[in-house]
Amino acid sequence: MGRALYTGDGRQRDPYIQSDVGIPEWGEKHASNPERDGRNWSAFYRDINYIAHLGEALAVRLTTGGYQAWNWPPFFDYMDRAWSISSSSMRAFPASMWRSFRNTPPPVEPPVEPPSVPTVPTAPTGLRVLE
Numbered sequence: 001m002g003r004a005l006y007t008g009d010g011r012q013r014d015p016y017i018q019s020d021v022g023i024p025e026w027g028e029k030h031a032s033n034p035e036r037d038g039r040n041w042s043a044f045y046r047d048i049n050y051i052a053h054l055g056e057a058l059a060v061r062l063t064t065g066g067y068q069a070w071n072w073p074p075f076f077d078y079m080d081r082a083w084s085i086s087s088s089s090m091r092a093f094p095a096s097m098w099r100s101f102r103n104t105p106p107p108v109e110p111p112v113e114p115p116s117v118p119t120v121p122t123a124p125t126g127l128r129v130l131e
Contacts, residue, residue, distance in 0.1 A: 006035045013038030024077035041085055050082035055094045064107040
């Protein structure tokens with residue numbers, strides 16, 4: 001909000017507004033050139049990113065411990081946002097998988113078996129242990 005946006009390439013980049021604060025967002029080159037970000041959904045970089053990462057997000061969600069290992073909830077929030085806005089423009093196979101499995105709970109990790117405790121052999125009853 002409040003920064004000049006790059007327009008030298010002729011692409012539309014709408015400035016962010018107060019109500020955008022807190023939404024899951026993906027910038028074109030946010031870390032190195034934040035002036036290339038734009039709030040408009042038609043921004044050039046969006047369909048490249050969300051379409052490419054949709055299957056990845058779903059696979060991570062369906063992998064035991066995947067969501068926790070990925071450890072970046074905004075990525076998944078952005079994929080849900082992209083789906084809610086652009087599901088009709090998604091490729092058929094990823095869209096079918098998303099519709100079928102997005103709300104499937106992740107598999108539960110199996111309980112960890114406690115390690116076995118080695119036992120010390122004892123002499124049979126009635127025998128004398130030689131020293």
